[in-house]
Amino acid sequence: MGFFSFVQEIAMDLGTANTIIISDDKIVVDEPSVVALDRHTDKMIAVGKQAKMMYEKTHDNIKTIRPLRDGVIADFSACEQMMRGLIKMVHSGSKLFSPSLRMVIGVPSGSTEVELRAVRDSAEHADGRDVYLIFEPMAAAIGIGIDVEAPQGNMIVDIGGGSTEIAVISLGGIVSNSSIRTAGDELTSDIQEHMARKHNVKVSERMAERIKIHVGSALTELGDEAPEDYTIHGPDRITALPLEVKVSYKEIAECIDKTIAKIENAVLTALENTPPELYADIVTNGIWLTGGGAMLLGLSKRLEDKFKIPFHIADDPLHSVAKGAGIALKNVDRFSFLMR
Numbered sequence: 001m002g003f004f005s006f007v008q009e010i011a012m013d014l015g016t017a018n019t020i021i022i023s024d025d026k027i028v029v030d031e032p033s034v035v036a037l038d039r040h041t042d043k044m045i046a047v048g049k050q051a052k053m054m055y056e057k058t059h060d061n062i063k064t065i066r067p068l069r070d071g072v073i074a075d076f077s078a079c080e081q082m083m084r085g086l087i088k089m090v091h092s093g094s095k096l097f098s099p100s101l102r103m104v105i106g107v108p109s110g111s112t113e114v115e116l117r118a119v120r121d122s123a124e125h126a127d128g129r130d131v132y133l134i135f136e137p138m139a140a141a142i143g144i145g146i147d148v149e150a151p152q153g154n155m156i157v158d159i160g161g162g163s164t165e166i167a168v169i170s171l172g173g174i175v176s177n178s179s180i181r182t183a184g185d186e187l188t189s190d191i192q193e194h195m196a197r198k199h200n201v202k203v204s205e206r207m208a209e210r211i212k213i214h215v216g217s218a219l220t221e222l223g224d225e226a227p228e229d230y231t232i233h234g235p236d237r238i239t240a241l242p243l244e245v246k247v248s249y250k251e252i253a254e255c256i257d258k259t260i261a262k263i264e265n266a267v268l269t270a271l272e273n274t275p276p277e278l279y280a281d282i283v284t285n286g287i288w289l290t291g292g293g294a295m296l297l298g299l300s301k302r303l304e305d306k307f308k309i310p311f312h313i314a315d316d317p318l319h320s321v322a323k324g325a326g327i328a329l330k331n332v333d334r335f336s337f338l339m340r
């Protein structure tokens, strides 16, 4: 058995916050993009959820790293180790050998040649034999089920952890794209700062993210959608005594308002730069929101009210890119022109 070499096909969304791997149409890995390394030897100790549990809780011998920042690789060697660790999870059943891989990887559309090279190198070092790269908005559009080859303009707004990417797609190509380094992570840090300033309580990045997921809102009025207040515990910044704080969606809406406004401005600029024929299609078809940030309560309504254009939230916003990369992988010949 160990003498056979076979090729395994996997599609990967290598994200700032989460990395997803699809194989045989199934999501086989869905893990936070985190690795824990031995501080002295750089040997990998844990990856994904296990490493995220160690995040902000390490001691001197362990460091946890998020190898991607702002949607691009910030730490090459950690990224490679993370990819290896996550790919190993896919074929953990067969310990005898690791197959060579045919991979499609979603990459931010604003990536420079150097960044693309870095992703490809990391994939090749992690046993990737045929490595194809696909731009994330294109993959997301395919994953959402849009006919990307039609002579129709479609706009995708992908709000991830590190970056928001906005792209107009028509006739199998990206007509225009823009990317800002403002997305979910910035909302989380707004909340962290707000908790310190307003409530004098120190909260970790993970806790701030939980607050965002429970009571994050783009609107100060949510009507029926309004979530209950969320209670957190943390140390008083000054006395270090334990504090209990109830957080309401309204106060979170206020504290993240300026960051949401940056995303709105980016959408506005993208619309201004869209050729008129495609603009008309977009107004009719609506704009697709995807990425984890698309799930922020009140966001699609806020954008609809501002732009007077329908906004649709993708069915499974955390997985659109991976799904689309998976479809591209199965149709490499048909979609070859979409990949590099």
Ligand SMILES: Nc1ncnc2c1ncn2[C@@H]1O[C@H](COP(=O)(O)OP(=O)(O)OP(=O)(O)O)[C@@H](O)[C@H]1O
Pocket: 013, 014, 015, 016, 017, 018, 019, 070, 071, 072, 159, 160, 161, 162, 163, 164, 183, 184, 185, 188, 209, 212, 213, 216, 290, 291, 292, 293, 294, 295, 296, 297, 317, 318
């Ligand atoms: N229910 C939710 N409400 C608001 N934000 C959420 C929710 N669920 C997840 N998020 C946020 O979505 C972000 C992660 O989204 P996603 O997995 O699409 O990003 P990514 O692909 O890893 O990042 P990037 O595209 O920047 O590389 C995180 O900031 C996370 O906090």
